Amino acid sequence: MEANGGEIVRELKELKLQKAEIEQRISALEAKLHETTAAVERCDAVSNGCSVPTEIEHGLEHGMSPDQIYRYSRQLLLPSFGVEGQSNLLKSSVLVIGAGGLGSPALLYLAACGVGRLGIIDHDVVELNNMHRQVIHTEAFIGHPKVKSAATACRSINSTIKIDEYVEALRTSNALEILSQYDIIVDATDNPPSRYMISDCCVLLGKPLVSGAALGMEGQLTVYNHKGGPCYRCLFPTPPPTTACQRCSDSGVLGVVPGAIGCLQALETIKLASMVGEPLSERMLLFDALSARIRIVKIRGRSAQCTVCGDNSSFNKQQFKDFDYEEFTQFPLSADPLNLLPAESRISSKEFKEILQKKERHVLLDVRPSHHYKIVSLPDSLNIPLANLEARLNELTSALKEKEYGCVNTGSSTNASLYVVCRRGNDSQRAVQYLRDWGFSSAKDIIGGLEAWTADVNPNFPSY
Amino acid sequence: MQLTLEFGGGLELLCDSQKIHKVNVDLPNGEDDLTMKHLLTWVRTNLIKERPEMFIKGDTVRPGVLVLVNDCDWELSGQLETTIQEKDVIVFISTLHGG
Ligand SMILES: [Zn+2]
Numbered sequence: 001m002e003a004n005g006g007e008i009v010r011e012l013k014e015l016k017l018q019k020a021e022i023e024q025r026i027s028a029l030e031a032k033l034h035e036t037t038a039a040v041e042r043c044d045a046v047s048n049g050c051s052v053p054t055e056i057e058h059g060l061e062h063g064m065s066p067d068q069i070y071r072y073s074r075q076l077l078l079p080s081f082g083v084e085g086q087s088n089l090l091k092s093s094v095l096v097i098g099a100g101g102l103g104s105p106a107l108l109y110l111a112a113c114g115v116g117r118l119g120i121i122d123h124d125v126v127e128l129n130n131m132h133r134q135v136i137h138t139e140a141f142i143g144h145p146k147v148k149s150a151a152t153a154c155r156s157i158n159s160t161i162k163i164d165e166y167v168e169a170l171r172t173s174n175a176l177e178i179l180s181q182y183d184i185i186v187d188a189t190d191n192p193p194s195r196y197m198i199s200d201c202c203v204l205l206g207k208p209l210v211s212g213a214a215l216g217m218e219g220q221l222t223v224y225n226h227k228g229g230p231c232y233r234c235l236f237p238t239p240p241p242t243t244a245c246q247r248c249s250d251s252g253v254l255g256v257v258p259g260a261i262g263c264l265q266a267l268e269t270i271k272l273a274s275m276v277g278e279p280l281s282e283r284m285l286l287f288d289a290l291s292a293r294i295r296i297v298k299i300r301g302r303s304a305q306c307t308v309c310g311d312n313s314s315f316n317k318q319q320f321k322d323f324d325y326e327e328f329t330q331f332p333l334s335a336d337p338l339n340l341l342p343a344e345s346r347i348s349s350k351e352f353k354e355i356l357q358k359k360e361r362h363v364l365l366d367v368r369p370s371h372h373y374k375i376v377s378l379p380d381s382l383n384i385p386l387a388n389l390e391a392r393l394n395e396l397t398s399a400l401k402e403k404e405y406g407c408v409n410t411g412s413s414t415n416a417s418l419y420v421v422c423r424r425g426n427d428s429q430r431a432v433q434y435l436r437d438w439g440f441s442s443a444k445d446i447i448g449g450l451e452a453w454t455a456d457v458n459p460n461f462p463s464y
Numbered sequence: 465m466q467l468t469l470e471f472g473g474g475l476e477l478l479c480d481s482q483k484i485h486k487v488n489v490d491l492p493n494g495e496d497d498l499t500m501k502h503l504l505t506w507v508r509t510n511l512i513k514e515r516p517e518m519f520i521k522g523d524t525v526r527p528g529v530l531v532l533v534n535d536c537d538w539e540l541s542g543q544l545e546t547t548i549q550e551k552d553v554i555v556f557i558s559t560l561h562g563g
Contacts, residue, residue: 098563101562101563103563188563189563190561190562190563191561195561212563213559213560213561213562213563214560214562214563215473215474215561215562216474218473218560219560220473220559220560235530235559236527236528237527238527238528239527239528240526240527240528240558240559241517241518241526243518244474244518244526244528244558245561246561246562247561247562248562248563251562253562258562258563284530286472286555286557288472288483291483295535295555296535297532297536297537297555298535298536298537299530299537299539300537300539300540
């Protein structure tokens with residue numbers, strides 16, 4: 001019965017995906033048909049001996065087709081945007097780096113408004129825990145590349161623009177080539193090495209960079225490298241310490257916060273592409289969702305001392321290709337699992353399951369922050385966050401004593417063992433190292449943390 | 465001197481998760497002006513409750529922190545030498561990288 005259910009779910013998923021792809025193909029073909037019909041009508045007009053040029057007949061000196069006029073009419077009606085703004089937009093090309101929380105709304109609006117060519121680059125696949133903020137993706141695409149999903153959504157909104165898909169990570173080896181094909185670059189990434197790399201690449205290629213960031217309840221937005229304005233390095237010549245670089249997957253983020261910043265990135269991009277308004281250059285927008293405040297501050301201009309865009313900079317394309325951004329920012333993009341402890345101080349999640357089954361005397365210490373512990377925890381565990389461990393060692397000591405005295409078999413000399421768990425198995429190693437230094441010699445960490453518990457022992461244990 | 469100090473981008477976590485602080489800072493002995501240099505020391509002593517290395521490095525703010533005096537980058541007003549006036553609003557904000 002259960003196996004049957006699984007099959008049905010799989011089949012449904014597969015069919016939904018096929019349906020989305022077919023719908024996308026239909027709208028693309030329909031758009032093509034429209035264009036062909038329009039072209040044929042124009043040819044007919046000419047071959048019928050009608051000597052009036054089509055553009056004049058329709059009054060379309062700007063080259064927009066009747067469908068385009070109708071589609072973009074609400075923008076054409078804007079005196080401050082109008083035909084000129086829309087024509088510029090249709091001729092422009094934009095690369096959005098990252099189809100996540102920022103890229104999702106940015107891409108939807110850029111596709112809808114009629115950017116002529118839209119590039120999307122991302123190496124990730126869609127996951128269920130992305131859906132609350134990465135609103136361009138649908139459930140049918142879970143497990144599939146974000147770029148495919150985003151491109152499908154963009155085409156279903158506007159089948160008349162050109163969309164380029166790059167299912168790959170942006171690296172120093174491909175960045176110059178890819179970025180050089182676009183007029184405007186949108187940084188919708190989520191980590192410091194990518195941000196430095198993209199900014200440096202934009203300086204080398206002379207491209208404006210619309211940069212957004214969001215975390216928790218706050219967002220930031222600015223335009224770099226635009227008409228003599230600063231680059232990312234002018235503002236942040238030295239990378240911040242790794243401990244100051246939180247990820248959404250660790251610290252959390254309210255979905256609508258990157259949503260708001262991503263929309264504003266689309267807006268700044270549209271302004272640049274259509275050449276209307278004042279770009280947010282040499283200014284930065286700071287968004288605090290919780291207190292409902294937006295402040296726009298004046299930031300420094302281009303720094304003459306900047307190592308990349310400064311007066312005496314000799315930074316060139318070869319140096320860019322050889323530059324190690326992960327090393328520079330001390331922020332590895334594909335983190336090898338931490339390995340602090342000798343093998344005898346560690347056990348696997350499967351071994352821990354056996355300990356539970358044998359009812360061996362032990363204390364399970366969970367060192368995650370308490371708001372993580374509230375989401376889900378293993379039964380019978382003691383929560384002391386790593387940050388408070390030093391101050392709360394006595395709680396651990398008494399928990400261990402309780403297990404010893406509480407045991408009927410008082411004749412045994414074996415002490416209760418101490419196992420330490422966290423989310424992924426890094427903090428638990430740090431905790432064990434610390435505890436062993438303080439004389440808790442039986443302390444062992446559970447390799448891979450609760451994620452390994454879900455993966456190897458109990459697939460129904462919630463992961464987050 | 466009455467000042468409003470604001471912390472953002474995660475820096476508020478260093479001062480009891482409170483973002484806005486209305487404070488009264490005295491002029492240093494024998495000085496006529498309050499500079500950002502003095503204010504940083506004052507903040508370090510009076511507001512930062514944990515991990516000061518996440519706020520200060522050497523005699524200035526750590527890399528990745530923007531300082532804004534009345535909504536203006538302190539780079540434009542003389543950084544540590546910026547003179548603070550009564551009722552000024554000073555914002556310390558950590559740059560975000562997430563998306
Ligand atoms: Zn620069």
